[in-house]
Amino acid sequence: MTMLEIKDLHASVEDKKILKGLNLTVNAGEVHAIMGPNGSGKSTLSQVLAGREAFEVTGGSVTYMGHDLLELPIEERARAGLFMAFQYPIEIPGVSNAYFLRAAVNAVRRHRGLDELDAMDFLKRAKEEMKAVGMKEEFLYRSVNEGFSGGEKKRNEILQMSLLEPTLAVLDETDSGLDIDALRVVADGVNRLRSPDRALIVITHYQRLLDYIVPDHVHVLSDGRIVRSGGRELALELEERGYGWVKQLEAEQAPQTGAAV
Amino acid sequence: MSSVDAWMTYYQARAATLPGAGTPWLDALRKQAIDRFCAVGWPTSRQDGWRHTSLALLQQQEFNDAVADANTQSVQEQLADLRRGEAGHWLVFINGGFVESLSDIGALPQGAVVMPVSQALDAHSDQVQALTGTEEDGPAPATLNTALAGDGGFVSVARGVDLSEPVHLVFFTVGNGNAVFPRNLISVEQGARATVVEHYLCADAGTDADAAAILTNAVTRTQVARDASLTHMKLQVENEQAYHLAFIDAKQDEASVFNSHSMSFGARLARNDISTQFGGKHCETLFNGLFYVNARRHADHNTLIDHAHPDGVSREYYRGILADAGRGVFGGRIRVAPGADGTDAVQRCDSLLLSRMARSDARPELEIYADDVQCAHGATVGQIDEDALFYLRTRGLDDTHAHNLLTYAFAAEVIERISLPGLRDRVTGLIRERLPGGAVLGDI
Numbered sequence: 130m131t132m133l134e135i136k137d138l139h140a141s142v143e144d145k146k147i148l149k150g151l152n153l154t155v156n157a158g159e160v161h162a163i164m165g166p167n168g169s170g171k172s173t174l175s176q177v178l179a180g181r182e183a184f185e186v187t188g189g190s191v192t193y194m195g196h197d198l199l200e201l202p203i204e205e206r207a208r209a210g211l212f213m214a215f216q217y218p219i220e221i222p223g224v225s226n227a228y229f230l231r232a233a234v235n236a237v238r239r240h241r242g243l244d245e246l247d248a249m250d251f252l253k254r255a256k257e258e259m260k261a262v263g264m265k266e267e268f269l270y271r272s273v274n275e276g277f278s279g280g281e282k283k284r285n286e287i288l289q290m291s292l293l294e295p296t297l298a299v300l301d302e303t304d305s306g307l308d309i310d311a312l313r314v315v316a317d318g319v320n321r322l323r324s325p326d327r328a329l330i331v332i333t334h335y336q337r338l339l340d341y342i343v344p345d346h347v348h349v350l351s352d353g354r355i356v357r358s359g360g361r362e363l364a365l366e367l368e369e370r371g372y373g374w375v376k377q378l379e380a381e382q383a384p385q386t387g388a389a390v
Numbered sequence: 391m392s393s394v395d396a397w398m399t400y401y402q403a404r405a406a407t408l409p410g411a412g413t414p415w416l417d418a419l420r421k422q423a424i425d426r427f428c429a430v431g432w433p434t435s436r437q438d439g440w441r442h443t444s445l446a447l448l449q450q451q452e453f454n455d456a457v458a459d460a461n462t463q464s465v466q467e468q469l470a471d472l473r474r475g476e477a478g479h480w481l482v483f484i485n486g487g488f489v490e491s492l493s494d495i496g497a498l499p500q501g502a503v504v505m506p507v508s509q510a511l512d513a514h515s516d517q518v519q520a521l522t523g524t525e526e527d528g529p530a531p532a533t534l535n536t537a538l539a540g541d542g543g544f545v546s547v548a549r550g551v552d553l554s555e556p557v558h559l560v561f562f563t564v565g566n567g568n569a570v571f572p573r574n575l576i577s578v579e580q581g582a583r584a585t586v587v588e589h590y591l592c593a594d595a596g597t598d599a600d601a602a603a604i605l606t607n608a609v610t611r612t613q614v615a616r617d618a619s620l621t622h623m624k625l626q627v628e629n630e631q632a633y634h635l636a637f638i639d640a641k642q643d644e645a646s647v648f649n650s651h652s653m654s655f656g657a658r659l660a661r662n663d664i665s666t667q668f669g670g671k672h673c674e675t676l677f678n679g680l681f682y683v684n685a686r687r688h689a690d691h692n693t694l695i696d697h698a699h700p701d702g703v704s705r706e707y708y709r710g711i712l713a714d715a716g717r718g719v720f721g722g723r724i725r726v727a728p729g730a731d732g733t734d735a736v737q738r739c740d741s742l743l744l745s746r747m748a749r750s751d752a753r754p755e756l757e758i759y760a761d762d763v764q765c766a767h768g769a770t771v772g773q774i775d776e777d778a779l780f781y782l783r784t785r786g787l788d789d790t791h792a793h794n795l796l797t798y799a800f801a802a803e804v805i806e807r808i809s810l811p812g813l814r815d816r817v818t819g820l821i822r823e824r825l826p827g828g829a830v831l832g833d834i
Binding site for chain 1: 775777778781782783784785786787788789791792795796798799801803833834
């Protein structure tokens with residue numbers, strides 16, 4: 130089943146064109162990795178999918194579970210099962226993690242026609258998931274991400290993902306700034322979520338994360354377009370040949386401007 | 391007839407019936423105070439500290455005596471709500487008068503006195519006189535209060551005594567068109583501890599444009615002796631016809647602690663002057679404040695921390711939330727006297743604007759006459775953080791929930807410094823009920 134279909138997507142930020150005709154199809158059960166050098170449009174893609182208003186879609190379409198994703202308000206995308214793990218999770222002083230997580234879980238549950246979790250049931254569930262991602266309980270009572278280390282913030286993202294049980298999760302450079310232990314925790318969290326009903330898009334600069342989250346498909350993004358797609362081996366090839374190679378790929382594709390890859 | 395003359399007439403009509411009338415020192419003080427007030431007049435916007443708060447409209451209002459029987463159902467309901475889950479000793483005043491039947495003073499430790507000032511005038515006259523001060527203390531409205539002072543709370547805690555439960559002084563203004571002049575006197579002797587909470591509320595008042603104005607002009611005078619500790623909180627929740635002028639003044643002896651919390655939800659005009667003066671080394675003070683002003687309300691805090699002696703520590707944190715056409719003003723003065731070395735002072739005022747019509751003015755003032763001091767200050771005015779809003783929405787919270795959550799979060803830092811859980815919940819509840827669609831926040 131096609132879960133996400135991106136067709137000829139163009140997007141700009143502050144009138145600067147970033148995405149220039151991106152095509153991508155993701156089916157249920159698949160894990161896609163999107164790799165690319167800095168400035169290639171990786172983060173723009175994730176922000177556009179999540180609905181960030183500063184990113185203006187100037188062309189193309191994104192269909193998620195048969196709906197026009199770009200028409201949906203940010204929160205409705207989340208409620209419809211789209212989750213984005215942030216590259217830089219936001220600190221929110223004054224809001225406890227417990228309140229935040231429960232509000233998020235219940236917003237999604239309401240949308241799915243399920244009863245809201247009361248404080249007790251929620252805590253029970255949150256504590257189980259926290260154990261799995263190696264977070265101490267005290268993080269429930271601290272303000273959202275405030276004073277968390279880089280690794281703790283990323284664990285908190287994975288915790289949110291586990292609790293929200295998304296249909297499609299987009300991980301935006303979740304591996305950046307993580308040591309090997311934190312990387313394993315993140316990868317375990319992601320792998321536990323893998324199922325035939327779900328899909329994952331892992332956006333990363335480095336091949337390293339893909340040792341732990343083995344993708345079904347790898348795409349190389351450059352200058353706002355996917356310039357090559359392949360299997361697991363493409364990530365390794367990219368690692369070996371470096372991003373300089375991507376420039377060559379981009380040059381090879383230049384005559385096909387605007388065409389589907 | 392000028393507004394000042396009206397107050398002379400008001401005074402002349404009531405002087406003989408004010409609490410303590412017939413007590414020579416008090417009669418003389420009241421007379422001196424009204425003369426001084428009439429000579430000085432109301433503060434004008436040209437005066438230091440009054441630039442952003444105009445009393446011109448107040449001066450056009452006329453005030454009368456309150457209705458006689460004001461112990462209404464609404465008062466009783468609000469009081470019950472206030473007392474739910476909150477322990478302590480309760481003194482209730484309606485339209486300036488002490489209401490014994492609604493008050494509830496529990497068992498007090500030996501050496502602690504909690505009673506209305508009207509009773510303390512007889513029972514503890516020397517102390518009342520000493521605490522009352524002179525007609526020259528405070529800004530002009532405080533002088534008017536001295537002339538017309540009605541009843542209020544008298545709290546005296548003897549050396550070494552810990553008055554563990556808080557004293558709540560609850561002031562209701564019922565109806566429209568009346569003026570009240572609460573006067574509270576607090577003394578915490580050497581090594582003693584106490585917590586006093588002042589609540590200002592309205593009931594059964596018309597709030598349409600034609601409804602007559604209400605004036606509350608309150609003064610709280612406080613002495614905190616050596617090694618003593620006083621936590622003072624003020625929670626002001628009045629209607630849009632109310633003018634509220636308050637002067638809270640502390641005198642601290644060596645190594646004492648004075649914590650001031652002021653939570654104001656504004657009024658047509660609310661002005662709080664809060665000051666403390668260090669009378670010895672190693673004094674500590676916390677000024678923690680929150681104002682939330684919506685509609686066309688106005689809230690002004692004007693504070694002074696006088697580091698008159700060395701090694702004092704002061705922390706001042708004010709936060710303001712300005713919605714609709716609300717207006718917030720903060721003036722914070724920290725004075726470090728010559729020779730007050732080792733002073734450590736931090737002052738912050740942060741405002742959150744929720745509307746284009748809202749306005750915030752902050753004026754930090756540091757006057758430093760000593761060399762070896764650490765003083766930091768800062769003021770910010772901002773809006774809801776778009777990144778945080780986006781983050782919350784990507785987790786399924788709708789726009790209203792996310793906005794309200796971030797607005798509450800802005801206030802939370804101030805609320806968390808309040809030590810009484812019942813009061814923390816109350817302030818949270820007051821914010822929740824003022825936020826459009828705030829019920830969505832639920833238990834937070």
